[in-house]
Amino acid sequence: MTPSTDPGFSHTLDQLRDIVERTLADARARGATACDVEVSEGCGQNVSVRLGEVETIEYNRDKGVGVTVYIGQRKGHASTSDFSPAALEQTVGAALAIARYTAEDEAAGLADPDRLATEFPDLDLYHPWDLPVEAAIELALRCEAAARGVDARIANSEGATVSNQAGQSVYGNSHGFIGPSRSSRQSLSCAVIAQDGEAMQRDYWYGTARAAEDLGDAAAIGRRAGERALARLGARRLKTGEYPVLFDPAMAAGLIGHYVSAASGGALYRKASFLLDALGSQVFSPLVEIVEDPFLPRGLASSVFDAEGVACERRELVSGGVLNGWFLGSYSARKLGLATTGNAGGCHNLLVTPTAGDFADMLRRLGTGLLVTELLGQGVNGVTGDYSRGAAGFWVENGVIVHPVEEITIAGNLREMFRAIAAIGSDVETRGSKRVGSILLEKMTVAGA
Structure with a gap:
C-alpha cells in the first residue's frame, strides 16, 4: 500500500477519490441508473486516567465504503470495510440486488445536479x-x-x-460530483464526585x-469540573409552583435542538412535528434571531x-x-413538495x-x-410539543445563587416556551452545532416537594 502523506491515515485523499470513481463506474456499468459512493477513514487515540493512575489507552482506526444505487426509483444500499477491488465489486452487487427487490419510491434519487457544490x-x-x-x-x-x-x-x-x-x-455521485473533506476533533474532559457527610454530588466539565x-487549559477544565461538583453539595427540592427559569448555555443548546428536530424533514413529512404548517408564522419570541x-x-x-x-x-x-x-x-424535500435546504446529514452551525x-x-x-444546569430523561413529545423533564440546578434570589436544587421536574409546552423567551445571554456555548447563550423563560411549572 502506498504510504500516506499523513502518518495517521492509510490512504491519501487521491486514493480515496480513485476508489469512489472506480466504484461509481462499476455500478453504472452493471445497470444502476444513478449511484453515489462515500469512502471514509478515521483514526484516533483516547487516554483516560483515574485517581492519578493511567486507566486506559485506546487507539482506533476504521474505514468504510458505502454504496447506494438506484434502478429507476428503486434504491439499494450496501457497505464494506474492505477496500480491495473484489470486495468493492461484491458491495456494488449487493446494493444492486437490494434495489431490484425494493419497491419504487417516487421521492428516491440523488440530489438535483444544479444544487451540487462547485466551490x-x-x-x-x-x-x-x-x-x-x-x-x-500528562495532560489528563x-x-x-x-x-x-x-x-x-x-x-x-x-x-x-x-x-x-x-x-x-x-463523496461522489453519478452526476459527476466529487467532494473531499478532512477534519479533526480534539477533546479533554473530567468528572469528579464531591462528598459532604452522606451527601454526594457528581459533575464534570470538558x-x-x-x-x-x-481546547482551553487542562488545569482550568479540571478546576471547573471540581467547582461544579462542589457547588451542588447541599442540594434540596423546591416547593411546587410556577417560576421564571434560566437555562444555562449547555441546556439552552438543547432547547434549540428541540426546534431543529421539529423543523427537520423526517418529522415533517411523517407529520410527527409540533411545527407542522408553522413556516412563516411566529414560533419564537420576537427577540429571537437564528x-x-x-x-x-x-x-x-x-461544511461546504x-x-x-x-x-x-x-x-x-x-x-x-x-x-x-x-x-x-x-428525499424529505420531495416528500413535502419542496427543495432541499442542504441539510442532508443535519443542521450546520446555528447562531442564536x-x-x-x-x-x-x-x-x-x-x-x-x-x-x-442539568436535565434528565427524555420527556419531550415531538408531535405535541409537551415538555416534562427531570432537572437540577440552583435557586436564585434577587439575582444571586442561594442554594443548589435537585429532584425536581420542569414542565411546559415547547410552543409556549419558545414564545416565552425573555432574554438570551452573551455567554455563548461554542462546543457544538448550536451557538447560544443562556436562555431566560418567563415562567415554567416546577414540580418539587
Missing part, C-alpha cells in the same frame, strides 16, 4: 494533533489533579480523558475543538456541502421570532443572537427563580 473553500477544519501518548497521559493527569485539588471534599473521581481524532472522506490550541452559518472557520458543524453533495448556504432561519426555513435533504449581557446579567434578569 470548496478551506474552512480550517483539519488540525491533526501530534500528541505522544506520554504527553496525553494535570486536568484531574486540578479538579481534585479544588477542595478536600472532592472525594472521588471518574477520571479525565484526552481524545484526539481525525477523519477524511470523499473542552472540544477542531484544534488543540482551542442564523445557520456552515462556513464558520473551525466550526464543529461547518451536505451528505448528498448539495452546496451549503448561510440562511436566516428565524427573524423576529418568525420561522423562515426547514432542515431538508433531497444574544439580546442581553453575560451570565451575571442573566442572573440579574432572572431575579428570583430557577437556574437549570
Whole structure:
C-alpha cells in the first residue's frame, strides 16, 4: 500500500477519490441508473486516567465504503470495510440486488445536479494533533489533579480523558460530483464526585475543538469540573409552583435542538412535528434571531456541502421570532413538495443572537427563580410539543445563587416556551452545532416537594 502523506491515515485523499470513481463506474456499468459512493477513514487515540493512575489507552482506526444505487426509483444500499477491488465489486452487487427487490419510491434519487457544490473553500477544519501518548497521559493527569485539588471534599473521581481524532472522506455521485473533506476533533474532559457527610454530588466539565490550541487549559477544565461538583453539595427540592427559569448555555443548546428536530424533514413529512404548517408564522419570541452559518472557520458543524453533495448556504432561519426555513435533504424535500435546504446529514452551525449581557446579567434578569444546569430523561413529545423533564440546578434570589436544587421536574409546552423567551445571554456555548447563550423563560411549572 502506498504510504500516506499523513502518518495517521492509510490512504491519501487521491486514493480515496480513485476508489469512489472506480466504484461509481462499476455500478453504472452493471445497470444502476444513478449511484453515489462515500469512502471514509478515521483514526484516533483516547487516554483516560483515574485517581492519578493511567486507566486506559485506546487507539482506533476504521474505514468504510458505502454504496447506494438506484434502478429507476428503486434504491439499494450496501457497505464494506474492505477496500480491495473484489470486495468493492461484491458491495456494488449487493446494493444492486437490494434495489431490484425494493419497491419504487417516487421521492428516491440523488440530489438535483444544479444544487451540487462547485466551490470548496478551506474552512480550517483539519488540525491533526501530534500528541505522544506520554504527553496525553500528562495532560489528563494535570486536568484531574486540578479538579481534585479544588477542595478536600472532592472525594472521588471518574477520571479525565484526552481524545484526539481525525477523519477524511470523499463523496461522489453519478452526476459527476466529487467532494473531499478532512477534519479533526480534539477533546479533554473530567468528572469528579464531591462528598459532604452522606451527601454526594457528581459533575464534570470538558473542552472540544477542531484544534488543540482551542481546547482551553487542562488545569482550568479540571478546576471547573471540581467547582461544579462542589457547588451542588447541599442540594434540596423546591416547593411546587410556577417560576421564571434560566437555562444555562449547555441546556439552552438543547432547547434549540428541540426546534431543529421539529423543523427537520423526517418529522415533517411523517407529520410527527409540533411545527407542522408553522413556516412563516411566529414560533419564537420576537427577540429571537437564528442564523445557520456552515462556513464558520473551525466550526464543529461547518461544511461546504451536505451528505448528498448539495452546496451549503448561510440562511436566516428565524427573524423576529418568525420561522423562515426547514432542515431538508433531497428525499424529505420531495416528500413535502419542496427543495432541499442542504441539510442532508443535519443542521450546520446555528447562531442564536444574544439580546442581553453575560451570565451575571442573566442572573440579574432572572431575579428570583430557577437556574437549570442539568436535565434528565427524555420527556419531550415531538408531535405535541409537551415538555416534562427531570432537572437540577440552583435557586436564585434577587439575582444571586442561594442554594443548589435537585429532584425536581420542569414542565411546559415547547410552543409556549419558545414564545416565552425573555432574554438570551452573551455567554455563548461554542462546543457544538448550536451557538447560544443562556436562555431566560418567563415562567415554567416546577414540580418539587
